[in-house]
Every structure is written in structure tokens, then in C-alpha cells.
Amino acid sequence: MEKASVLVVEDDHAMLVALKDILETAGFQVRTATHGEAALELFRKERPELILSDIAMPGMDGIMLYEAVRDLPGGKETPFVFLTARGAREDVFAGRSLGVDDYITKPISSHELLTTVRARLRRSNELMVEQLKTAYKLSLLMLAGGIEARDQYTHKHVMRLNAYSNAMAKELGWPEPRLEALEFGAILHDIGKLDIRTSILTKREPLSADEWKEMRRHTEYGAFMIKRIEYLAPALPIxxxxxxxxDGSGYPEGLKGDEIPEEARLLSVVDSFDAMTSDRPYRLALGPSRAYEEIKSRAGTQFDPKMVEVFIRCWEQGRIRKIMDELRDDVEEKVALVGARELH
Ligand SMILES: [Fe+2]
Structure with a gap:
């Protein structure tokens, strides 16, 4: 594993050597500076993962350094730990008002030093992973937006699908990792449509047998697109x-009952419900109650009866209606969509 890099800023030479020694022995990569300006320069060049800085230093002191680092790219994300003399309360207050949450008071024990540094690095890694996940999700949504622009769906389709399936999965008591896989599945379920000809996706007349054949391949195309992305693997079955x-009458493999992954059985209910309750170029939407009755009538044929049960519970709790109301397609969006279709 790569060693985490720590920048130690301390004007007291003996102290600096001691800190460096403790951290290096524990496996950290240590850079040192004896005053704020030098530290800032090093930060710019090397972007250490954590800064450990004395407060009282000649010239640019620890607080000034902290503020200067915050203004640099990546500065806000870098954990900053102050070293402060015992009893220097005003330092602590000054730091707190700036949002600093870690102090080590001198004299320092190596145990305290290492525990604090490790905890701060762990926390900052967790935050980074969270940020990456968010960025990832946003890019997936943008990608899904690419399908919506070509298909007759509106942007809200994916959002509603995500909300409906999340409500059902929570009703089923699914744990967090499963919810996340379901979310990716809901966002990406039709990603394979990127490989389907626009003339088919936007056709107003009924599709011919050959066109249907091509349209149905979006499931396999989609699976092919994401199968090499390890992070998305849990969404693949969906x-x-x-x-x-x-009842085995679906595609691509004609799987039956429990052979179909549970996540896919869940999503298929809400995907159909949303399709029924949305306008399409070739037909108007069904009213929600009609669509609900339709879903119920297909329990045991198109849909897993257990999933329909769960859908009914969510319906009776008013959760489906609430999502419909919150994520209604706006008129402008529809107009924009029709405009986009006209261009093809
Ligand atoms: Fe689909």
C-alpha cells in the first residue's frame, strides 16, 4: 500500500525531528517545514494528504497557514491538525472558530499523535469515497439522460423509477448495499437503448417484427456495456x-419465476407502472388507478406475485401517489422532448 504523506510544520527543531521520527517509524511519508511560507510552498508542490502544524511560529503562523491552504486547490479537503501548547486556550478558540476540529496538545505522546493522524486520514478517505460515489452517480444519471434524449422517456422517468423501487425495497427490508445496486439498476436499466436506432426508439407507429427484435436486444446490449465495470456489476442482473x-414469456432468456433475479422482478413492476402512467407518442397515459389495477391483474403472469404484493402495500400507504406527485413531468420538459423528437 502506498504510504500516506504528512506535512509537519514546526519551528522547534528538536520537536520537528521527534514528530518526523514517530511518523516515519509508523510508516508515513513525512515532509517537514519550519515556517508557514515553506509549508505553503511544499503543499503547492506535493499536495500532502494531511498537515500537522504548530500554531505559534514566526512569520506566517499556523492559523494563517491554515487559511492560506484552504484557498488552494485541494486545500479544503486536506485534513489539518494543530499542535498547540497545553493551556493555549486562545489558540484553540481561534482554531475552532475557523472550523478546525483537531488539536494535539504538547507534550505529545506518540500514541496520541498516531491515533489522531490515522483517524483524520481515515475520515478524509471516507469523505473522498463518498464524493467519488456521488460523482459517479451523477455521471450515470447524465449517461441515462443520453438515453432519455433519444427515447420517448422524460428525465423524470429514471427518477420516479428510482423512487418507486427504493420504496419497495425498503418495504422488503433490503440492506443498504442492495439498495445501492437497485439504484444503479434503476438508472441504467435501459442503457442498452443507446445502441438502438433512433428511428425505432422514436417511431410513432407500431414496430414491425424485426424492429421489435432489435428493440428487445437493449437488455443484452446494456449488460454488455456495463459488464466490465466492476463497480456496476451488481446492477447487471437488473x-x-x-x-x-x-410466467417465462419475457426476454431475453425467457427465465421463469425464481430464476429471474429478485431485483429484476422488482424493477419490472415499477418500470411497467411508470410506462403505463406516462404519455407515449402513440398513446395517452392510463390514470394511476387504472394502471394500479392493471399491475394487480398481471400478478403471477407478467409479475412476481410477491412483488405485486409489495407494490400494493406501497400503494396503500400512499407512497406511490406521493412519488408521482413529486416527480411529475413538467409541461416544458414534454415540449422540449417533442421538439427533440422532431429533429430526428
Ligand atoms: Fe427496458
Whole structure:
């Protein structure tokens, strides 16, 4: 594993050597500076993962350094730990008002030093992972937006699908990692449509047999697109099997009952519900109650009866209606969409 790099800023030479020694022995990569300006320069060049800085120093002191680092790229994300003399309360207050949350008071024990440094690095890594996940999700949504722009769906389709399936999964008591896989699946389920001809996706007349054949391949195309991305692997069964039917009449493999992954059985209910309750170029939407009755009537044929049960519970709790109301397609969006279709 790569060693985490720590920048130690301390004007007392003996102290600096002692800190460096403790950290290096524990496996950290240590850079040192004896005053704020030098530290700032090093930060610019090397972007250490954590800064450990004395407060009282000649010239640019620790507080000034902290503020200067915050203004640099990556500065806000870098954990900053102050070293302060015992009893220097005003330092602590000054730091707190700036949002600093870590202090080590001198004299320092190596145990305290290492515990604090490790905890701060762990926390900052966790935050980074969270930020990456968010960025990842946003890029997936943008990608899904690419399908929506070509298909007759509106942007809200994916958002509603995500909300409906999340409500059902929570009703089922699924744990967090499963919810996340389901979310990725909901966002990406139709990603394979990027490989389907626009003339088919936007056709107003019924599709011919050959066109249907091509349209149906979006499940396999989608699975092919994401199969090499390890992070998205949990979404793959949803992408591939969301058009399978409980009685074996679905596609691409004609799986039956429990052979169909549970996530795909769940998504297929809400995907159909959302399709029924949305306008399409070739037909108007069904009213929610009609669509709800339709879903119920297909329990045991198209849909897993257990999933329909769960959907009914969410419906009766008013959660489905609430999502519909919150994520209604706006008129402008529809107009924009029709405009985009006209261009193809
Ligand atoms: Fe689909």
C-alpha cells in the first residue's frame, strides 16, 4: 500500500525531528517545514494528504497557514491538525472558530499523535469515497439522460423509477448495499437503448417484427456495456433481466419465476407502472388507478406475485401517489422532448 504523506510544520527543531521520527517509524511519508511560507510552498508542490502544524511560529503562523491552504486547490479537503501548547486556550478558540476540529496538545505522546493522524486520514478517505460515489452517480444519471434524449422517456422517468423501487425495497427490508445496486439498476436499466436506432426508439407507429427484435436486444446490449465495470456489476442482473416475465414469456432468456433475479422482478413492476402512467407518442397515459389495477391483474403472469404484493402495500400507504406527485413531468420538459423528437 502506498504510504500516506504528512506535512509537519514546526519551528522547534528538536520537536520537528521527534514528530518526523514517530511518523516515519509508523510508516508515513513525512515532509517537514519550519515556517508557514515553506509549508505553503511544499503543499503547492506535493499536495500532502494531511498537515500537522504548530500554531505559534514566526512569520506566517499556523492559523494563517491554515487559511492560506484552504484557498488552494485541494486545500479544503486536506485534513489539518494543530499542535498547540497545553493551556493555549486562545489558540484553540481561534482554531475552532475557523472550523478546525483537531488539536494535539504538547507534550505529545506518540500514541496520541498516531491515533489522531490515522483517524483524520481515515475520515478524509471516507469523505473522498463518498464524493467519488456521488460523482459517479451523477455521471450515470447524465449517461441515462443520453438515453432519455433519444427515447420517448422524460428525465423524470429514471427518477420516479428510482423512487418507486427504493420504496419497495425498503418495504422488503433490503440492506443498504442492495439498495445501492437497485439504484444503479434503476438508472441504467435501459442503457442498452443507446445502441438502438433512433428511428425505432422514436417511431410513432407500431414496430414491425424485426424492429421489435432489435428493440428487445437493449437488455443484452446494456449488460454488455456495463459488464466490465466492476463497480456496476451488481446492477447487471437488473439491466439484463428487467423484461423477463414471471410466467417465462419475457426476454431475453425467457427465465421463469425464481430464476429471474429478485431485483429484476422488482424493477419490472415499477418500470411497467411508470410506462403505463406516462404519455407515449402513440398513446395517452392510463390514470394511476387504472394502471394500479392493471399491475394487480398481471400478478403471477407478467409479475412476481410477491412483488405485486409489495407494490400494493406501497400503494396503500400512499407512497406511490406521493412519488408521482413529486416527480411529475413538467409541461416544458414534454415540449422540449417533442421538439427533440422532431429533429430526428
Ligand atoms: Fe427496458
Amino acid at each position: 439491466v439484463l433481466y428487467h423484461h423477463e416475465a414471471w
